[in-house]
Amino acid sequence: METLEPPDDELVRRTQAGDARAFDELVVRFSPRLYGLVYHMTASHEDTNDLLQDIFSKAYRSIKGFQGKSSFYTWMHTISVNMAINFLKKRNRKKTMSLDDVDNGILNDPDFIEATSHGDPSREVNLGELQKKLNESMLKLSHDHRAVVTMFDIQGMPHAEIAKVLKISEGTVRSRLFYAHRQLQNYLQEFINK
C-alpha cells in the first residue's frame, strides 16, 4: 500500500513552523523540474548546480514571508527565473554544455528521429550536431525570450502559468514566444521539416 505524499501547502506550513525536514521534502520534489528550468537558461550544468543551491537557500530564508497568494510551485519558479536572469546578466561569457550529458532515451524519440533523418533512413542520426545547434540557438535568444521558450516548449507549461511566474500578461507571453520561435526557425532551418 502506497503512502500518500503530503501536498506542497502542508510541507510549506510545516517549514514555516520550523520543520526543516519538510523543506528537504520540497527540495527533493522540486529540484528535477527547477534544474531543467535553470539549466536550459544557463546551458551549463556547473552553473545550474550552484544556482539551484542558491535558489533553495533563498527560498528557505524567505519562506516565512510566503503567504500562499500563488502556489508554491509558481513561487519557486518565479524565484528561479529571476535568479537565473540576474545570473545571466552578470555572466558575460556564454558557455555551452558538455555533449555527453544527454539521456540516451533521446535516440528512440520519434521527434528526434524525424528531425535528424528528414524521412531518409540512410542519413546518419547525428545527436551531437542537433544538440549543439539547439544550444547555440537557445543562447542567441534574449534572457526573457529564453525563459519563455524554456517554460513553454521544453517544460510544457501553459501560457497562463508562465504569465503568473513572470508577472506579465498572457498576451506578452504569446508575443515573446512568437518572436523567439521566428528567431529559432532561422537557426534550426536544416532540422525543420521541409
Next chain:
Amino acid sequence: MDNEDSITKLLRLKRYEQPSEEYFQSFLAEFQTRQRSEVIHRPLLQIAWDRFSSMFAMPPVPKLVMASSFAAAVFAAVFVLNWADDGTSNATFATASGTAKWDSKARSAQGQKSPAVQYVLPARPVSYASARSF
C-alpha cells in the same frame, strides 16, 4: 504553423538533457551541508540584525484586522483628547442659546482669573454704531 510545431518538437528534445537520479540524491545532501556552513559562517552583524528584527517581528495579520484596529485606535485617541479638553474648553460644545450659561460656569470654575474665552460670535456687533450702507 507547421514550422512552429517543428520548433516545439525540436526544443522538447532538450528535456533529455537531465542529470542522473544519483545527482538529485546527492543534491539534497549538498544543500544541507551548505546550509549548515552558512549558519556557521554567517557574519556577526547579520546575526545581530536577525535577532533585532525578530524582537519586533509581528505575526501575519490580515489587512482588514490591521485597518479596523488602526481605526479603533484613532477613534479612541480622538475621544480621549476631547474628553481631556472638556475641563478647559467645554464651551466648544455650546450652542448659541446656552452660551451665557456655559460662560458663567466657566468663569466661576476659573475663579474670574482670566476673561472667559468666547467661542460663539454674539448676535450684536461689538460696535454699537449703526452700520452704514453706501
